[in-house]
Amino acid sequence: MTATNKVKNLQPRLMNYFAKLVATKKLAHAYLFAGPEGAGKRELAVWIAQGIYCEHAAAGRPCLECSECHRIAAGNQPDVVYVAPDGLSIKVEQIRFLKDEFSKSGVESNKKVFIIENAEKMTVSAANSLLKFLEEPSGQVVAFLLTTQPAALLPTIVSRCQLFELQPLSARQLTALLEAENVPREKAVLLGRLTNSLERARQLAQAPVFDKLSGSVCQWYLHILQNDWRCFVEVQTKLMAEVTNKEDEKILLDLLLLLGKDSLELTNGEKESAFKKYQTRFAEQLAGISSARVAEGTELFLQTLYLLRINVSFQNTIEALTLKLCRCYHG
Ligand SMILES: [Zn+2]
Structure with missing residues (x-):
C-alpha cells in the first residue's frame, strides 16, 4: 500500500483542504502538523508536496504515477528536503544544511518544500536558525513541521506556522486499513483495539511473537475464568517462555x-470483543461472574502497570495477577 492510499483513508478532509490550496497556489509558507504517531502527518505532507510538483496533478491532487510523484515518495526530489533527528535532536547544522540546499542555484524549480519530522526535537539554536528562515523565506518555500508534542516547540516557531491537529485513528478505521493490507480480520480487529497508531499496528502485525503470545494470553485468561489450575502453569510454560525481551513484555x-x-465491555453488553476467536468462550464464562467482580478484575489488570513501574519483576507481577484474578472471580 502506498503512502497516499493511507492518507486517502486517514485524512480526507485535510486532503481536500490542501488540494484546493495547491491548485490555487495559496499555500502558506509554514504549517505545523500535530498529532499522535500513526495519524498520517508525514504522509499528508508528502502528498501535498507531490501535488505541487506532479506532472499530471488534477485540482491540486497528485497522480502518484509520474516520475515526480515517485521521486518525492522516494526522497529523491532535490526540491523536497526531509529533515529528521540526527540521534536525539535536530541540530543547528542540519537546519544550516537545509538553508544551503535552498540557496543553491540549479535546483529544479523555484518552489521548495521542506518537511521536518519530530520538529519538537530541534535544539534551541536549530529552532532559532529555522526561525530566521521562516521570517525571510527565500523564494517560494513551504515548510511542514511535524510533531507529536506541539507544546514542546518554541512558541515563536508555533506562532510562525499554521497549526493543524490530526486526529488519531478510530479502532474501526485502523482495522479497515489493516485488512486492506491483507491482515486477517481477527487479527486486524485485535490490533485496531490495541493501538491507535498504524505504524505500531504494522509493527505488531509483523512481530514474530505476536500471534503466539496473543493466543497464549487468551488461553491463560480462559483458564482463569474457568478456575482451571493450568493458568498457573501457563505463566511459566507459555507467557514467560514466549516473552524474551522488553518489547515482548510491552506487547x-x-x-x-x-x-x-x-x-x-463484554459484561456491559459490548457486542464485539477485541479477541474474536475467544469471544464466545469469554462471554460464557463472564456471564457467570458478577459485574462488580469483573470490574474489580479490570482494576487488577491496571494494577500491573503500577507494579511494573515500582520495579516488581515481570514474572512476579504476572504470577500475582493470576492469583488475584482467580480469587477475585472465584473466591
Ligand atoms: Zn504525479
Missing part, C-alpha cells in the same frame, strides 16, 4: 490491559 502488557478492558 504482553498491552494485551493484558486490553483483556481487562474487553472483559468489562
Whole structure:
C-alpha cells in the first residue's frame, strides 16, 4: 500500500483542504502538523508536496504515477528536503544544511518544500536558525513541521506556522486499513483495539511473537475464568517462555490491559470483543461472574502497570495477577 492510499483513508478532509490550496497556489509558507504517531502527518505532507510538483496533478491532487510523484515518495526530489533527528535532536547544522540546499542555484524549480519530522526535537539554536528562515523565506518555500508534542516547540516557531491537529485513528478505521493490507480480520480487529497508531499496528502485525503470545494470553485468561489450575502453569510454560525481551513484555502488557478492558465491555453488553476467536468462550464464562467482580478484575489488570513501574519483576507481577484474578472471580 502506498503512502497516499493511507492518507486517502486517514485524512480526507485535510486532503481536500490542501488540494484546493495547491491548485490555487495559496499555500502558506509554514504549517505545523500535530498529532499522535500513526495519524498520517508525514504522509499528508508528502502528498501535498507531490501535488505541487506532479506532472499530471488534477485540482491540486497528485497522480502518484509520474516520475515526480515517485521521486518525492522516494526522497529523491532535490526540491523536497526531509529533515529528521540526527540521534536525539535536530541540530543547528542540519537546519544550516537545509538553508544551503535552498540557496543553491540549479535546483529544479523555484518552489521548495521542506518537511521536518519530530520538529519538537530541534535544539534551541536549530529552532532559532529555522526561525530566521521562516521570517525571510527565500523564494517560494513551504515548510511542514511535524510533531507529536506541539507544546514542546518554541512558541515563536508555533506562532510562525499554521497549526493543524490530526486526529488519531478510530479502532474501526485502523482495522479497515489493516485488512486492506491483507491482515486477517481477527487479527486486524485485535490490533485496531490495541493501538491507535498504524505504524505500531504494522509493527505488531509483523512481530514474530505476536500471534503466539496473543493466543497464549487468551488461553491463560480462559483458564482463569474457568478456575482451571493450568493458568498457573501457563505463566511459566507459555507467557514467560514466549516473552524474551522488553518489547515482548510491552506487547504482553498491552494485551493484558486490553483483556481487562474487553472483559468489562463484554459484561456491559459490548457486542464485539477485541479477541474474536475467544469471544464466545469469554462471554460464557463472564456471564457467570458478577459485574462488580469483573470490574474489580479490570482494576487488577491496571494494577500491573503500577507494579511494573515500582520495579516488581515481570514474572512476579504476572504470577500475582493470576492469583488475584482467580480469587477475585472465584473466591
Ligand atoms: Zn504525479
